[in-house]
Amino acid sequence: MTVLLLAGLLSACQQAPPPSPPPPSPSSQNGYGATERAFVELAIATDEQALKLLDLADRPELEENRNVELAELRKLLDAPYVNNHAGHDMPGMPTDAEIQLASTSPDALEQFVHTHLTESLEVVRSAGSAITHPPTAEVVKLMERHRTAELAAG
Numbered sequence: 405m406t407v408l409l410l411a412g413l414l415s416a417c418q419q420a421p422p423p424s425p426p427p428p429s430p431s432s433q434n435g436y437g438a439t440e441r442a443f444v445e446l447a448i449a450t451d452e453q454a455l456k457l458l459d460l461a462d463r464p465e466l467e468e469n470r471n472v473e474l475a476e477l478r479k480l481l482d483a484p485y486v487n488n489h490a491g492h493d494m495p496g497m498p499t500d501a502e503i504q505l506a507s508t509s510p511d512a513l514e515q516f517v518h519t520h521l522t523e524s525l526e527v528v529r530s531a532g533s534a535i536t537h538p539p540t541a542e543v544v545k546l547m548e549r550h551r552t553a554e555l556a557a558g
Contacts, residue, residue, distance in 0.1 A: 435537035436482060443531045444480050444540065447473070447547065449487050450497040450527075454520050457498040460506050461517050465557075469550040476543045496524030518555075525551035 451470045458466045478485065493499050498506075498516055506513035528547045535541045 436480070436540060437537070439531075439534050440480070440537045440540040441482065443535060443544070444477050445485065445488060446494065446527070447543075448477050448485060449490070450494065450520075450524055451477070452487070453497050453499075453503075454524070456503050457506055457513075457516055457520060460503070460513055463517070466517075466554055469554065473543070473547055473550065476546065480537075480540055480543065496520055496522075496527050521551055521555050525555065 451474050455467060455470050458470065496519075498520055502512070502516045506516050525548065528544055528551060532541070532544045532548065535544050
């Protein structure tokens with residue numbers, strides 16, 4: 405179910421098929437595989453976009469959490485990062501149009517921040533059951549703790 409959710413999220417991007425994968429790296433032999441890489445790439449794209457929204461919200465604790473996550477996520481990459489999700493409408497990822505609207509409407513800003521938190525928590529929880537690579541699983545747990553605490557704080 406979780407793998408299907410992640411696959412569905414990635415196929416929702418409607419992007420061209422990626423080039424052939426490089427030969428397995430040493431990290432893939434330790435459980436860092438396609439599922440982990442897909443999650444890491446999606447989470448980086450989501451957090452980068454969320455930072456644009458959170459900057460408007462004057463919630464420095466949320467911005468700090470996203471920056472911590474981005475640093476940890478980038479450590480997991482086994483190849484250079486390419487944002488394959490730019491401009492896509494993905495669960496938990498604020499769109500440019502939403503960010504623009506949020507910049508002029510406090511109600512929209514509040515709604516989009518809440519949507520980011522709830523939807524990204526759902527994605528993180530789904531990934532948690534599919535991720536087998538221990539360091540990636542630790543970052544997933546960190547992200548889940550962040551989203552849970554952020555939602556509880558309002």
